[in-house]
Amino acid sequence: MKLLISVQSISEAKKIKRSDFDILDIKNPNEGSLGTNFPYVIKGIREQFPDFPLSAAGGDLPALPGLASQVAFGLAHLELDYIKLGLYGMQSVEAATDLLREAKRAVDMSGAKNIKIIAAAFADFREANTFSPFLLNEVAAETGIDGVMIDTINKKNKSLFSFLKIKELKNFVEDGKKLNLITALAGSLNFNDLDKLREIKADIIGFRGAVCKNEDRSAEISPEKINSLYKKINRRI
């Protein structure tokens, strides 16, 4: 399991420069679960991490393929390794397929090499009226994108495991892997979830709140917490 850590600013990224993790993710929590950050922030972080796997969130997207394709095209010019697109304002397979197909076309057209598109659905899709994660693998395979992720919209006192059962998450990951998709999970995960996450075996697990001061995702990020999480994941403590 690769550890992805989300930051929201250049200064946070600098602060954790010597910490242990596998993927640095850039988001803008002020704009939602997968809120997208400004080009200058992403560019500034790339300058700090020239050879490190970098990911960026592309927004909790409405059912507007044109908008999604422009977001994807913009992100494709920022030397990223992964872009994450949230399937927020839609419920149907057709709407999600249109959006991802256009996002992929835009990334291909940008000429950027080796960028992986990860589509995210939300574990609390019923409450939030968003795209079902149970339909995500099918849409990802159909559109030729690279990976799938489940996160949560509701980040207040609830986590991924408040909304979906371990068995459901395991099936999601197994089905995704059978389709050669990268699989990722996030959503207020904490240190106590590691046994469950090991059982589910997603390729990537994403954290922010649990590695911030007082477990508050809007507070300061803690390099020490990141190191201790990385050690626990890799069973060095």
Ligand SMILES: O=C[C@H](O)COP(=O)(O)O
């Ligand atoms: O992609 C990972 C997310 O940024 C995780 O954030 P969270 O742990 O605060 O829910």
